[in-house]
């Protein structure tokens with residue numbers, strides 16, 4: 001049984017590798033022009049407070065709007081950019097766009113909810129990271145707490161000391177730090193012991209898929225309790241069903257993100273649903289008044 005599974009895996013891997021090279025070449029050839037032509041578009045996925053069912057922020061997730069291939073998900077091009085270093089440029093582009101968006105909401109008199117951005121491993125180990133981020137926050141005159149930073153757990157392995165130092169500096173500057181994909185790597189408990197972060201984003205792989213109680217659920221319930229004891233809050237990613245939501249309420253989760261509530265959506269749609277909502281209500285009121 002083990003042997004055949006192993007064989008299947010190798011087969012997959014080989015096919016993937018061969019197919020990838022041509023695609024990877026195209027991605028590398030087109031990336032700079034795509035950036036210039038603003039073909040990297042940012043979608044927003046709301047984070048929900050599980051107890052109130054209200055949005056309490058969002059995560060910025062990039063997509064590539066390709067003229068021939070349509071909307072390309074980040075899983076296709078981000079790994080390529082992590083290998084060739086272009087991710088540092090794209091990360092900065094996304095951060096600046098989000099700062100500009102937050103500035104825009106403030107200028108319109110809105111009280112924005114925080115937005116988190118992803119910080120790739122390459123950006124995390126850039127010695128200019130803190131300067132680059134504080135520079136943006138100052139340039140767009142936004143509060144530090146509005147730009148949250150998601151750092152993937154797997155980055156911890158590369159150089160734990162440097163990562164802890166960088167996170168410390170970012171927190172001192174006023175940023176909120178989230179550990180992304182918590183539980184998906186090999187360093188989870190070690191990370192928890194050493195790191196000072198505000199929020200853990202727990203990987204979706206622990207979520208229940210049927211009525212039966214599985215190990216994943218016990219781990220998830222314990223991680224939530226542990227995080228709370230350590231003074232951190234938890235966002236559970238990838239919540240897709242009502243059953244998962246009910247389970248999470250039962251084990252005292254704080255925040256959730258997932259298709260059950262909303263997929264990542266274009267900025268305009270996010271604004272209509274979550275930012276300009278009072279405005280829409282006012283408009284409705286005006287219409288009623290006019291009708292009356």
Ligand code: C2E
Nearest residue numbers: 061062073074075094118119120238239240257258259264
């Ligand atoms: P991530 O930061 O862990 O983001 C969560 C991913 O889970 C997103 O995939 C999101 O669309 C997806 N997701 C959300 N809810 C559900 C759900 O209910 N079910 C399932 N199956 N998936 C859900 P996406 O947008 O494809 O992004 C994939 C990864 O690409 C991200 O994982 C992140 O690591 C990376 N990424 C995306 N945007 C950026 C960026 O601007 N910079 C960097 N460095 N990485 C990014």
Ligand code: MG
Nearest residue numbers: 059118150180
């Ligand atoms: Mg993330």
Ligand code: MG
Nearest residue numbers: 180181201237
């Ligand atoms: Mg994640």
Ligand code: MG
Nearest residue numbers: 152180181184
């Ligand atoms: Mg991820």
